[in-house]
Structure formats: C-alpha cells, structure tokens
Amino acid sequence: MPLKSKPKRRSGCPVSISLEKFGDRWSLLIIRDLMVRGLRTFKEFQESGEGIATNILADRLKKLEAAGIICSEVEETDGRRMNYRLTKKGIDLAPVMLELLIWGARHEQTGAHCAIMAKMEENRAAILAEVRRRWQERDSTPLIPKFGDLNLGRT
Amino acid sequence: MPLKSKPKRRSGCPVSISLEKFGDRWSLLIIRDLMVRGLRTFKEFQESGEGIATNILADRLKKLEAAGIICSEVEETDGRRMNYRLTKKGIDLAPVMLELLIWGARHEQTGAHCAIMAKMEENRAAILAEVRRRWQERDSTPLIPKFGDLNLGRT
DNA sequence: CAACTAACTTGCATATTGCAAGTGATATTT
DNA sequence: AAATATCACTTGCAATATGCAAGTTAGTTG
Numbered sequence: 001m002p003l004k005s006k007p008k009r010r011s012g013c014p015v016s017i018s019l020e021k022f023g024d025r026w027s028l029l030i031i032r033d034l035m036v037r038g039l040r041t042f043k044e045f046q047e048s049g050e051g052i053a054t055n056i057l058a059d060r061l062k063k064l065e066a067a068g069i070i071c072s073e074v075e076e077t078d079g080r081r082m083n084y085r086l087t088k089k090g091i092d093l094a095p096v097m098l099e100l101l102i103w104g105a106r107h108e109q110t111g112a113h114c115a116i117m118a119k120m121e122e123n124r125a126a127i128l129a130e131v132r133r134r135w136q137e138r139d140s141t142p143l144i145p146k147f148g149d150l151n152l153g154r155t
Numbered sequence: 156m157p158l159k160s161k162p163k164r165r166s167g168c169p170v171s172i173s174l175e176k177f178g179d180r181w182s183l184l185i186i187r188d189l190m191v192r193g194l195r196t197f198k199e200f201q202e203s204g205e206g207i208a209t210n211i212l213a214d215r216l217k218k219l220e221a222a223g224i225i226c227s228e229v230e231e232t233d234g235r236r237m238n239y240r241l242t243k244k245g246i247d248l249a250p251v252m253l254e255l256l257i258w259g260a261r262h263e264q265t266g267a268h269c270a271i272m273a274k275m276e277e278n279r280a281a282i283l284a285e286v287r288r289r290w291q292e293r294d295s296t297p298l299i300p301k302f303g304d305l306n307l308g309r310t
Numbered sequence: 311c312a313a314c315t316a317a318c319t320t321g322c323a324t325a326t327t328g329c330a331a332g333t334g335a336t337a338t339t340t
Numbered sequence: 341a342a343a344t345a346t347c348a349c350t351t352g353c354a355a356t357a358t359g360c361a362a363g364t365t366a367g368t369t370g
Contacts, residue, residue: 011204011205011266012265012266012267013187013259013265013266013267014255014256014257014258014259014260014263014265014266014267015183015184015187015252015255015256015259016184016205016259017259017263017264017265018255018256018258018259018263019180019183019184019255020180021263023178023179023180023183024178024179024180025174025175025178025179025327028170028174028178029170029171029174032168032170041347041348042347042348042349043346043347043348046348049166050166050171051328052328053327053328053329054329054348054349054350055327055328055329055349055350055351056326056327056328057348057349058348058349058350059326061349068262078336078337078346078347079335079336079337080335080336080337080346080347080348081336081346081347081348082347082348082349089262092258092261092262093258095254095257095258096251096254096255096258097170099250099251099254100169100170100173100174100251101169101170101173102169102250103169103173103247103248103250103251104168104169104170104171104172104173105169106247107223107244107247108169108172108173108176109172110167110168110169110172111166111167111168111169112167112168112169180358196316196317197316197317197318198315198316198317201317206359207359208358208359208360209317209318209319209360210318210319210320210358210359210360211357211358211359212317212318213317213318213319214357233315233316233367233368234366234367234368235315235316235317235366235367235368236315236316236317236367237316237317237318
C-alpha cells in the first residue's frame with residue numbers, strides 16, 4: 001500500500017511541506033471541486049471534466065484524507081455512496097486556490113471572463129468569506145459551476 | 156525531447172491550466188528559490204537543500220522558460236554561467252507562494268517561527284510589495300535565506 | 311595547455327500514471 | 341426474490357516520469 005511509504009521530508013520549508021501534501025497534478029483539482037463546484041462523490045469527481053483515472057482518484061482521496069485535508073462519511077440515504085468534504089484545514093486552502101485562479105486567468109488562455117476576474121481581484125475578501133460561509137453551512141450549490149461562470153451576489 | 160509534447164488541455168479552468176504549468180513537486184520550489192532566496196544558477200538550485208536531480212532540474216528550467224515564467228541569460232563576467240530570473244508572469248506568482256507559505260506554516264510542522272508567520276499574515280500586502288520591489292531592482296539578497304529566518308523591515 | 315567548473319546529457323533501475331477491465335457491496339427494478 | 345444497475349473502488353499492465361550515477365561540452369583559471 002503506497003500511502004505514507006515515503007516519509008522523507010525534503011526540507012523544513014512550509015512551501016515544500018505543503019507541496020508534499022497536494023503538489024501534484026490532481027489533488028488541487030479535487031479540492032477545487034469540493035470548494036467551489038459543490039461536488040461530493042467519487043463519481044462526480046470522476047466526471048468532473050478533467051479526466052482523472054479512477055485509481056489515481058482513489059489514491060488522492062486516500063492521501064488527502066490521511067493529510068487531514070478532506071474527510072468522508074457514508075451517505076445516510078444510500079449506503080453505497082461516500083460523501084467527501086473539506087476539513088477546516090482543507091477550506092483554509094481557499095486563498096491559495098483563489099490566487100491560483102487569478103494568476104491563471106490573467107496569464108493563460110482560459111475559459112474565464114475578464115469582467116468576472118476583475119471583480120474577483122477587487123473582492124478577494126468577500127469571495128473568501130462566501131466560500132467559508134458555504135463550507136460552514138454545508139451549502140453545496142456550486143459557486144463556480146464549470147469555469148468562467150461565476151455566481152456571486154446578484155447575477 | 157519531452158517538452159511540450161502533451162498539448163492535451165484538460166479543461167478551460169484557470170486552476171487546471173495553472174497546474175499544468177507548475178503543478179508538480181519541483182517547479183514551485185525553483186520559483187520560490189528565485190523569488191525569495193536570491194538563487195540564480197543551476198548549481199545553486201541543485202544545492203538548495205531539497206535534493207532535486209540534475210536531469211529533473213534541467214527539465215523544469217526548460218519547461219518554466221517555455222511557459223514564460225522564467226527567463227535566462229548568460230552571465231557577462233563568466234560565459235559558462237546561466238542566470239535565471241523570474242519574468243513578470245513569474246513574479247505574479249508571489250501571492251500564490253505567500254498563501255502556500257502561510258497555509259503550510261499554520262497547518263504543518265515546519266521550520267517557521269510563529270511570530271514571524273503572524274506578521275506575514277498581517278502584512279501580506281507589504282511583503283508582496285517588497286518581493287516585487289526586489290524583483291524590479293534585481294536585488295537578489297535573500298528575503299528568506301533558508302526557512303524560518305525572515306528578514307523583513309528591521310530584524 | 312592542463313586542470314577546473316558550470317550546465318547540462320545519457321543510461322538505466324525504479325516509481326508513478328493512464329487505461330481497461332473486474333470486484334463487491336448496496337440499491338432498484340421486475 | 342431474483343435479476344439488473346450503481347457506486348466506490350481494485351487490479352493488471354503498458355507507458356511515462358523520476359532518481360541516481362556517470363559522462364560530455366564549453367568556458368575559465370593557473
């Protein structure tokens with residue numbers, strides 16, 4: 001079981017240690033889906049549009065849970081379904097995610113609308129507050145349904 | 156030459172696209188070293204303390220340059236030496252880096268001092284301004300020499 | 311010009327990923 | 341109640357990426 005088999009910490013730098021937890025091609029996409037798209041289940045992540053393989057998805061969910069970034073519980077109304085959710089530690093990645101989003105939208109060809117991005121840069125604090133509110137109230141209606149289509153305040 | 160051989164974009168999401176550029180275990184560490192540790196050359200990165208292999212380092216430098224995040228030029232005083240430097244696009248990753256640093260320091264066992272981290276959280280804007288100033292003025296004295304040992308304002 | 315150094319390459323063993331198919335535990339349908 | 345479907349994974353295997361040690365090349369120093 002290749003889970004925590006490599007405890008060799010590269011350095012004491014917080015950036016380095018953070019990257020050991022979620023510095024790969026997939027982890028942050030799962031976190032994004034939990035944070036702003038309202039996805040909760042294995043199947044939903046799988047069909048999220050990024051094309052992650054099921055074995056990798058299972059592995060990342062396991063690692064993120066081991067790292068205390070997400071947690072999981074069986075859905076009451078359906079015993080097969082697992083519901084994943086960000087922990088406090090996980091939702092605290094919101095600022096990282098937001099800055100990543102802003103950088104990408106500014107410097108790469110993306111599917112995000114300029115006007116919306118401008119608004120996000122102006123209102124970082126408001127957006128972060130909204131993300132945290134949704135997390136706390138378990139409000140899983142998507143904040144950013146796919147990409148570029150933000151619903152914040154009045155649409 | 157495995158450089159831009161995989162142009163399959165996973166989705167139009169800015170986060171996803173950003174991760175395609177530097178979402179691996181090493182790229183952000185190189186960027187960190189350029190941004191706050193004042194490292195410039197291949198050898199310095201290699202001896203940076205994280206233990207990156209030379210082939211991987213060469214590959215990442217090539218990719219980051221291809222992505223427009225860093226640039227390189229031959230040192231005038233020594234023709235063998237290449238000097239790497241962040242571009243504007245690269246220095247714009249400072250907010251991502253800072254949030255990554257803050258998250259890691261808060262949620263993981265790291266070598267960072269609490270008092271300093273508290274200060275960083277309070278003064279995000281000032282720190283970012285300082286990082287940008289150093290970049291603009293090509294001031295490469297390290298802002299964070301190793302880890303946990305910050306020099307900001309008066310020591 | 312001989313020794314040295316910086317920045318890479320190369321070869322090869324190992325680890326990680328992607329893909330397709332399969333499994334087992336519920337749930338739903340007939 | 342039996343058959344079928346769904347969900348969350350596993351497994352096997354080929355392809356890719358990584359880690360490590362040992363070159364190679366070009367420029368520099370003595």
